[in-house]
Amino acid sequence: MNKRNILRATLALFVIGLFVGLAACGKKPPQRRGARAGAGGTSDLANAALATYVAPGDLDEYYLFYSGGHSGQIFVAGVPSMRHIATIPVFSPYPGTGYGFDDESKEMLGEYTWGDSHHPGFSETNGEYDGRWLFINDNAQGRLARISLRDFKTKQIITIPNISANHGSSFVTPNSEYVTMATRMSVPFPEGTYADVTEYASEYQGIVAGIKIDPDDGNLTLGWEILVPPFNYDLGDAGKGPSDGFLFWTCYNSEREFIEGGKLEVTASQKDKDYILMVDYREADKAIAAGSFKTIKGAPVIFPQETAGVAYFIPLAKSPHGVDVSPSGRWIIGSGKLSPTTTVFDMEKIKAAIAAKDFEETIDGIPVLTYNSVREAEIPVGLGPLHTQFDGKGYAYTSLFVESAVAKWKLPPYDDGADMNQYVVDKLPVAYNIGHLVAAEGDSMSPDGNYLVALNKLSKGRHLSVGPSIPESAQLIDITGDKMKLLYDAFTEPEPHYALIIKADKLDPIEVYKKGDPEWPQHPNAIWSTEEARIERKGKTVEVWMMAVRSFFAPDVIRVNRGDKVIVHVTNIEQTRDELHGFAINEYNINLVIDPGETKTVTFTADKSGVFAFYCTNFCSALHQEMQGYFLVK
Amino acid sequence: MSGFFERLTASLDRPVVGKSRLLVFLAALALVPTFFVPLWHMTFVAQQYPEGLNLYVYSHNLVGGDDGNDLTEINVLNHYIGMAELKPADFTELKWIPLVIGLIGVLTLRVAAIGTLRSLVDVVVVSLYFGAFSVWSFWYKLNYYGANLDPKASVEVAPFMPPMFGYKLVGQFDVWSYPAFGTYLFLVFGLLLVAAFWLSWRNPGPEPTLSNS
Numbered sequence: 051m052n053k054r055n056i057l058r059a060t061l062a063l064f065v066i067g068l069f070v071g072l073a074a075c076g077k078k079p080p081q082r083r084g085a086r087a088g089a090g091g092t093s094d095l096a097n098a099a100l101a102t103y104v105a106p107g108d109l110d111e112y113y114l115f116y117s118g119g120h121s122g123q124i125f126v127a128g129v130p131s132m133r134h135i136a137t138i139p140v141f142s143p144y145p146g147t148g149y150g151f152d153d154e155s156k157e158m159l160g161e162y163t164w165g166d167s168h169h170p171g172f173s174e175t176n177g178e179y180d181g182r183w184l185f186i187n188d189n190a191q192g193r194l195a196r197i198s199l200r201d202f203k204t205k206q207i208i209t210i211p212n213i214s215a216n217h218g219s220s221f222v223t224p225n226s227e228y229v230t231m232a233t234r235m236s237v238p239f240p241e242g243t244y245a246d247v248t249e250y251a252s253e254y255q256g257i258v259a260g261i262k263i264d265p266d267d268g269n270l271t272l273g274w275e276i277l278v279p280p281f282n283y284d285l286g287d288a289g290k291g292p293s294d295g296f297l298f299w300t301c302y303n304s305e306r307e308f309i310e311g312g313k314l315e316v317t318a319s320q321k322d323k324d325y326i327l328m329v330d331y332r333e334a335d336k337a338i339a340a341g342s343f344k345t346i347k348g349a350p351v352i353f354p355q356e357t358a359g360v361a362y363f364i365p366l367a368k369s370p371h372g373v374d375v376s377p378s379g380r381w382i383i384g385s386g387k388l389s390p391t392t393t394v395f396d397m398e399k400i401k402a403a404i405a406a407k408d409f410e411e412t413i414d415g416i417p418v419l420t421y422n423s424v425r426e427a428e429i430p431v432g433l434g435p436l437h438t439q440f441d442g443k444g445y446a447y448t449s450l451f452v453e454s455a456v457a458k459w460k461l462p463p464y465d466d467g468a469d470m471n472q473y474v475v476d477k478l479p480v481a482y483n484i485g486h487l488v489a490a491e492g493d494s495m496s497p498d499g500n501y502l503v504a505l506n507k508l509s510k511g512r513h514l515s516v517g518p519s520i521p522e523s524a525q526l527i528d529i530t531g532d533k534m535k536l537l538y539d540a541f542t543e544p545e546p547h548y549a550l551i552i553k554a555d556k557l558d559p560i561e562v563y564k565k566g567d568p569e570w571p572q573h574p575n576a577i578w579s580t581e582e583a584r585i586e587r588k589g590k591t592v593e594v595w596m597m598a599v600r601s602f603f604a605p606d607v608i609r610v611n612r613g614d615k616v617i618v619h620v621t622n623i624e625q626t627r628d629e630l631h632g633f634a635i636n637e638y639n640i641n642l643v644i645d646p647g648e649t650k651t652v653t654f655t656a657d658k659s660g661v662f663a664f665y666c667t668n669f670c671s672a673l674h675q676e677m678q679g680y681f682l683v684k
Numbered sequence: 685m686s687g688f689f690e691r692l693t694a695s696l697d698r699p700v701v702g703k704s705r706l707l708v709f710l711a712a713l714a715l716v717p718t719f720f721v722p723l724w725h726m727t728f729v730a731q732q733y734p735e736g737l738n739l740y741v742y743s744h745n746l747v748g749g750d751d752g753n754d755l756t757e758i759n760v761l762n763h764y765i766g767m768a769e770l771k772p773a774d775f776t777e778l779k780w781i782p783l784v785i786g787l788i789g790v791l792t793l794r795v796a797a798i799g800t801l802r803s804l805v806d807v808v809v810v811s812l813y814f815g816a817f818s819v820w821s822f823w824y825k826l827n828y829y830g831a832n833l834d835p836k837a838s839v840e841v842a843p844f845m846p847p848m849f850g851y852k853l854v855g856q857f858d859v860w861s862y863p864a865f866g867t868y869l870f871l872v873f874g875l876l877l878v879a880a881f882w883l884s885w886r887n888p889g890p891e892p893t894l895s896n897s
Contacts, residue, residue, distance in 0.1 A: 564751065600760050624760075625753040672764070673838055 098537045101528060104131040112490055112551050114503065115170050115184060116524070119545030122165040124186060124197065129490070129501055129551055132526055132540035140195045140204045141165020141188050148632065148643030149204070152650040158207050166190040169285070169548040171220035171229055173263065177290045177379075177495035181556035183268045185229045187219035194220055194231055194261060196268050199557050200569075201645075210272045211347035212241045212257045218286040218299040224495070228260040228273060228331055230288070232299050236280035240347045250308045254280035257351075258299060260331050274334050274343065275351045276361055278327060279414045280306050282318070285372045285437070290495055291379025293397040297329040300370035300384060304413075318369065319388060325363040325418070326373050326384050328400070333360045355415035362404065363413060365421040366393055367428075372437035372486075376446070377495050381426065381461055385435035385448060391428040392435045392448050394462060399424045427464055430471055431457040437548075439489040441499035441529055445475070449484040449504065456480060456487060456504055456527065458534060478534040480525050482508040486548045489529065493550065502527040502534070505546050513541050522546055561627035563647030573649035575619035580604040592656075594618040598631040598644060600671040603664070606679030612659040614683075621649040632667025635681050643668050659683045695885055696802040702887075704880040705796050708804065711876035712792040714869050715785055718743055723866035724822065726846070728758065728857045741822070743781045743866065746772045765855075766837025767829055777821050784814050792877075801884055808877050815870060823848055 104110055110128025118125055122142030127134045142164050143150025150159050165188035172179040184197040192213040196206040210231060218232030238245035239255035247254075260273040281301035289296035303318035304325055334352055337343060342357045343350040354361045366373075367386025374383045382395040402408075403424050409417040434452030440461075441447070448457045458476040486505045490498035509523035522545050526538040563570045565578065577583060577595045583604040585594050592610045596603055598620055610616055622631045622644035633650075634641040637658065642650045666677035700708060722740035729736040737757055738749030748755025759769045772778055788811055795803050831843040846854060847861045 562753075625750075626757050626760075676838075 094535070098535070102130045102132070102526060102538045104128065104133070109554065111554060112501065113554055113557060114488075114524075114549055114551050116505075116542055116546035116549040117167045117170050117186060118543070119168070119547055120164065120166045120190075121544055122167055122188070124167060124170060124184070125542055125546065126202070127524075127540065127542075128554075129503070130526060130537065132524065132538050134540075134542070136202065138197060138202055138204065140167055140186055140197065141191075141193065141207070145641050146643070148641055148650065151639075151641050152652050154651070155204070158204065160207075160209075162191055164190070165193060167195075167547075168217060169220055170550045171222040172493070172550055172552060173226045173268065174222050174224050174494070175226065177224040179491060179494050179550075179552050179556060180226075181552065181558070183226075183263075184550075185220035185222065185270075187216045187231065189215055189217045189234065192216040192231070194229065194270060196270055198268070199559065201560055201563075205268070206270055208261070208270045208272075210259060210261070210275070211349045212239060212275060212351070213259060214241070214257075218258065218283045221286045221288045221297070222263075223288040223297075223331070224290045224294055226263045226265065228288070228297070229263055229270070230286050230297055230299070231259040231261055232283040232286060233257045233278075234282050234284060236282065239277065242347070247308045247310060250280060251306045254308075256280055256283050256301075258283060258297070258327065258329060259349075260297070260329075260334060272349055274338050275349045276329060276334065277351055277353050278361065278416070279304075281325070281327075283327065284370065287373055287375045287493075289375055289379055289382075289397070290377075292401075293375055293379045293382065295330060295332045296397075297331055298373045298375065298382060299327045299329075300366065300373045301325050301327055302369045322368055323365040323421070324368050324370055324386070326366050326370070326382070326395075327416075328362045328364060330360060330362075333357075353415070358415075361416045362400075363416055363418040364395060364400065364424060365410070365418060367391060372435075374438040374440075374446075376461055377440050377442055377497055379495070383438045383446060383448075385431075385438065387434055387436055387451065389435070390430060390433050392431045392438065392459075393428050394426040395424050396426040396462070399426070426462055427470060429459050429473060431459055431474055432477065436484070437486045439487050439492040439502065440497045441489060441502075442497035443499050447487060447489065447502055447529065447534075449487045451483055451485065451507075454480055454482045454484060454506075456484065456502070456534060458529075476533050478527060478536060480504040480506055480527075480536075481512050481523060481539070482506055482510070486546075488549045488551055490551045491553065498553070500528070500530050501551065502529045503549060503551065505549060507545075509539075509541060512539055519544075524549075561646075562625055563645060565625060565647055570647070573619075573621070575651060576621045576649040577619075578621065578623050585609075591615045591617065596620045596633070598622045598633065598666065598677075599624060600629065601666070601673035601677040603633070603666075603677065603679050607682065608664075608679070609682045609684070610656045611684045612656055614656045615653065616656050617651065617653045619649055619651045620644050622646055629670060630668040631670055631677070633664060634667045635664045636662050638662060638681070641667055656681075656683045692885075696800065696805065698801050698884065700795055700799045700801060700804055700880060700884050702883075704884040707876045707880035707883065708792060708796040708799070711873045711880070712789050712796060714873045714876065715789045715792070718785055718866040718869050719782060721866045721869070722747070722864040724861070725864040726859060726861040728854075728859050730856045730858070733857075740864065742778075743785060744778050746770060746775065746778070764837065764839045765841045766834030766839075768832065768834075770829070775825065777818070777825070781818060788814065792873075801881060804877060804881055804884075808874070808881070811870075811874065811877075815874075 110131050112129035114127040114129050116125040124138040126136040139149035149155050167186045168189050171185045173183040186195050193207050193209050198205050214237040215234040216231045217234035219230050221230045233256040236254040236256045238253045245253035256278040257275050259275045262271050262273040282303045284300045286299040302324045305320050309317050337352050337357045343352045366384040367389035369388045370384050370386045372385045380397050385392045403419045408420045408423045410420050411418050431448045432450040432453045434450050436449045436451050438446050438448045444461050456478045460473040484504045484506050488503050490501045504525040506523040521541040524540045528535040577597050583597050592614050620633045624646040629646050632643050644650050662681045664679050664681050722742050724741035726739040727736050737754040740747045791807050826846050830845050852859050
């Protein structure tokens, strides 16, 4: 028994002792819920406590990257402790890190002050997370962002034409060739066109797109767009192994209508089947190389009516949400959220059907594969299946929104004529109404098979009340054994949709921008000493080169005239980790936070006269309170 | 005792012979790395610096750990108590110490090639003086920096002497200061010279002829 185990055992005994003690005192023991509900509680409780306790100073085994939903951010936590460690602002300003206040991040955010981040995607090499970049979509403004996992900062946000509500994103191919974007809410095409919703079926269109990732610097550029029928393209995944080269998206509203006052929830649920859209991206590449596209609003758009072999539809139980490729890449799993089953398709059968032109019909030039030819099985997982993850041991885990549970079921092969119920091997209730779920390295070709996190939409009553704006819940589940075991409840701000879990040792983040390190080229306006600090006036523009160090700014007085354009470059010359400095000018809505070795620039107009204090907002030292100066506007 | 000095004086014109020459040559070689490895090492550990700050004294430079940043950090912290910034340019020692090591090295090679016991004794005496002076100089500098604090500094502390050898608590810092590899090489250098002297003295070679001709 090593020290840590002894510590854990002690903790467990302490926890058990506490309950025994409370009972002995004649006090009413706390009401038992969740993990504590069954089997007398104590033994499961002790196991859960041991499994999730990360002692002070110890580190978690995994990073968990939650999408932040309409907060426009990403939340970073540790697994198994589930402790929230950091927030990475992506689509929304975040004064905590000064994001959206300096010129560079302001320009990246553009005209928007929010986004709706849904599905994080890691860069991959040979189907494994390589720990280089994290991509995330904005469902609201049709954008895609790239975050560097070296410094956990947003580096790029791209907007592409013709996409509306980019939801089927950001799914990454096994060698980071492409990351996906897709229209969830079809609009008239090309973008900016006006057409009334009464013309929905003929004038509205969807777009799916492949975004190229530069293998050296991760730079994102549009590869191609494919014009698809006006359905709602929902979730996606990229193929791997035998399905490598293919991209998948579920779609609903194949009724292709939007009836004013008709309630989409009703009108889009009329047909028994909707579809999985499957794109052969190598064929799309060929079409681009052969010039089989039209440039529309600056985007190369491929029309399936004119270019065969690029896209196919696979019928799936109606109103599907998740489409998930198994770790081997052979099984494509689709979940129709209004059906109590999840459907397994066989990539080998899909390829054979394409070769044999085994099609049911064609929609807008896109062939529909014959359902019975490509379907492997329908698994009766339960009510409201949404999204599936894998353990790498031959099992799949599907979230059941309506049933508020996770179903564990076996991947093929199955016995001929067998009762499919026997392949659903376990079910665990979760609190409450699970959306996505995420397994450790669950989207890679080799999931770790130890942890699963249920991302639940409701958490009522599971935490201290914080009023009506109730947070979301994330529950950690042990999937090492035959039976799933609930370990821990965590809560997050609004609103994680999907999340990803990556082994901690795959990341190697820097903590200081080292002066002279070629990985972080010197900012053109960086200064490193008080001697270089200066203020220069050119006409009505005042430019300031400022340095910050414990515990002063140089210069610490800036004099301008009202109406001057003011440019301030602040360099934090510290080279010690965790020595951040802030630079806020009161009443001017400016708050930069500059990391050690970083330079940030803010440009603004001195439109209010008077004397305004500026100060360091990010606590730095014993004399942090004294780190201030004056901005004088005559 | 007087007999010892008479015998010593009488032997001083003997040449350094055989194995002794090799030892003297090795002693000169031992000086070569002292240009490249630290002579002294100070470590500062506090609650918020669990991995410690390191300061290395080289013959020609002062270098902080963590790619030099620890020296910057020590200076940033010291400015609160008004200690002058530790700048390699302000230490004249860093210019004359390498020069003197080189000089001693050349003299040592001369002994290995054509030296007598007298010249060997000269090298030992000069080296001892150089060593003692360098240590004193180091002690003086530590004392000077610790004693001459800016009276207008934000944090007022009594003048202090950082440890030169061993451990001392300075403010919130546990400070350890010990000789480093380079200084041990000087010890090796000295021991080799003493051994060479001892060998040559106890086992005189053939009587010198060249020096008499």
